Amino acid sequence: MKRPFLRRIFVDASVVHSSWTEEILARVPGIPVDVLPPGQKPKIPLGPWPRVLAWGKETLFLTRFLGRFFRPCPGTKAYTCCGYRIFHIGQGCPLDCSYCILQAYFNEPWLSVFINLWDQGLEELTVAWEELRPGQVLRIGTGEFTDSAALDPLTDLNRRLVVFFAQQDQSVLELKTKTTNIATLEGLDHRRRTIVAWSVNTPRIVATEEHRAPGLEERLAAASKVVSWGYPVAFHFDPIIYYPGAEEEYEAVARRLLETVSPSNIVWISLGSLRYMPVLKDIALSRFPYTKIFSEEFVVGLDGKRRYFRDLRVSLYRRLYRVIKEIAPNLCVYLCMESPEVWQEAFGYTPQSQGGLPKLLDKAAVKVCKLHV
Numbered sequence: 508m509k510r511p512f513l514r515r516i517f518v519d520a521s522v523v524h525s526s527w528t529e530e531i532l533a534r535v536p537g538i539p540v541d542v543l544p545p546g547q548k549p550k551i552p553l554g555p556w557p558r559v560l561a562w563g564k565e566t567l568f569l570t571r572f573l574g575r576f577f578r579p580c581p582g583t584k585a586y587t588c589c590g591y592r593i594f595h596i597g598q599g600c601p602l603d604c605s606y607c608i609l610q611a612y613f614n615e616p617w618l619s620v621f622i623n624l625w626d627q628g629l630e631e632l633t634v635a636w637e638e639l640r641p642g643q644v645l646r647i648g649t650g651e652f653t654d655s656a657a658l659d660p661l662t663d664l665n666r667r668l669v670v671f672f673a674q675q676d677q678s679v680l681e682l683k684t685k686t687t688n689i690a691t692l693e694g695l696d697h698r699r700r701t702i703v704a705w706s707v708n709t710p711r712i713v714a715t716e717e718h719r720a721p722g723l724e725e726r727l728a729a730a731s732k733v734v735s736w737g738y739p740v741a742f743h744f745d746p747i748i749y750y751p752g753a754e755e756e757y758e759a760v761a762r763r764l765l766e767t768v769s770p771s772n773i774v775w776i777s778l779g780s781l782r783y784m785p786v787l788k789d790i791a792l793s794r795f796p797y798t799k800i801f802s803e804e805f806v807v808g809l810d811g812k813r814r815y816f817r818d819l820r821v822s823l824y825r826r827l828y829r830v831i832k833e834i835a836p837n838l839c840v841y842l843c844m845e846s847p848e849v850w851q852e853a854f855g856y857t858p859q860s861q862g863g864l865p866k867l868l869d870k871a872a873v874k875v876c877k878l879h880v
């Protein structure tokens with residue numbers, strides 16, 4: 508388990524006596540800790556935003572979250588949404604991908620861990636479970652505003668969430684990561700209610716754009732390990748980044764993945780191409796001047812984000828879809844934030860024709876995670 512490198516820790520006084528705070532602080536002795544008055548946030552150092560972001564990745568803030576922990580994923584109405592829910596464990600990430608949307612998303616650059624998750628957050632989940640109708644499924648992820656496992660060596664959170672989710676039969680927890688922080692998942696009675704998911708990319712993109720993240724082979728080895736512990740897994744080809752030769756290299760990744768992990772244990776594979784808000788480009792280029800990810804041509808999508816031209820997106824998706832389906836015809840493959848027209852062109856059908864994307868994914872979760880709904 509690789510611990511993130513930290514230089515400074517801030518703690519909101521209202522959580523300083525929590526046993527989870529004490530536990531986290533005990534794992535990082537010797538790092539200066541400042542206790543802030545309740546509600547006060549760390550002072551952002553003066554300087555250009557790229558430098559502030561770098562500071563934030565080495566600064567931890569243990570605090571209280573005042574909003575809702577459990578909520579719908581902020582999909583865009585313009586694209587086919589998958590009906591995912593978020594369990595908001597924290598925000599910020601110690602890894603450093605050049606394309607990371609979080610660089611432009613928050614004005615709070617530090618790594619936040621929400622200490623009141625244990626009372627308020629789990630309470631919200633319990634209420635949601637109690638309100639479920641027969642047949643209803645919830646797909647819940649913690650990796651929307653952070654990497655689900657990057658801070659786990661400090662927080663030891665995932666082990667406890669896995670056990671918590673094992674109590675029920677109608678929802679799955681998806682831990683989405685690029686790390687290999689899986690050691691604490693061994694030996695748990697998870698009842699297949701947790702899906703451990705990896706974002707994957709070509710070795711070239713991993714090496715040039717996914718700074719501080721383990722390589723593709725290490726991620727696949729970790730996936731194979733959790734499968735040997737009985738967990739279902741998932742993979743996300745996201746963002747798919749175009750460069751000359753990309754199509755062949757993404758195909759090779761798909762083949763390697765399906766040779767490493769048995770398709771019967773894979774709940775779903777998603778495909779999504781690079782998309783970004785205009786402001787991200789300036790931030791990313793100032794932090795990673797050698798990145799080539801913005802050198803293609805982009806169009807403005809219905810959500811205001813830049814994305815590749817439709818023909819290019821379709822061609823990237825179609826090739827990956829074909830190779831995955833050739834090896835694993837029954838595997839659930841879906842597109843992230845794309846229109847029904849792109850689905851039709853890339854996959855030959857629209858999710859609407861199959862009852863909608865949420866239904867397709869619920870079905871996959873029920874089948875592979877063996878839910879009782």
Ligand code: SF4
Nearest residue numbers: 600602603604607654
């Ligand atoms: S792992 Fe995910 S959250 Fe972390 S820097 Fe990369 S893209 Fe951002």
